[in-house]
Amino acid sequence: MNLLPQKKDWTLTSEAFECLLVAFDVDRESAARKYEIMRRKLTEFFEARGTDAPPDYADETINRVARRITEGEEIKDLNSYFYGVARLIWLESVRSRDK
Helix, strand or coil: CCCCCCCCCCCHHHHHHHHHHHHHHHHHHHHHHHHHHHHHHHHHHHHHCCCCCCHHHHHHHHHHHHHHHCCCCCCCCHHHHHHHHHHHHHHHHHHHHHC
């Protein structure tokens, strides 16, 4: 059973993805590398916590961060922000599992 918490009514658009890449780096190639590294690290984060579908949790984290960026959130430390969101998603999943 997948207990992945999801924010409804929002999907990652190509525009949101482009904004996310720019937040990583203005150089597209470098941004793509940083994105892939972050996705791998987020997957490892969720694997270490025993979630049932770590890549799905990583993708949900990325989607939520991308959403915040497109909403105008000013993020000073992107890596820390990602881990903060990942931690909140993990806590949501624990609460859902406990119910």
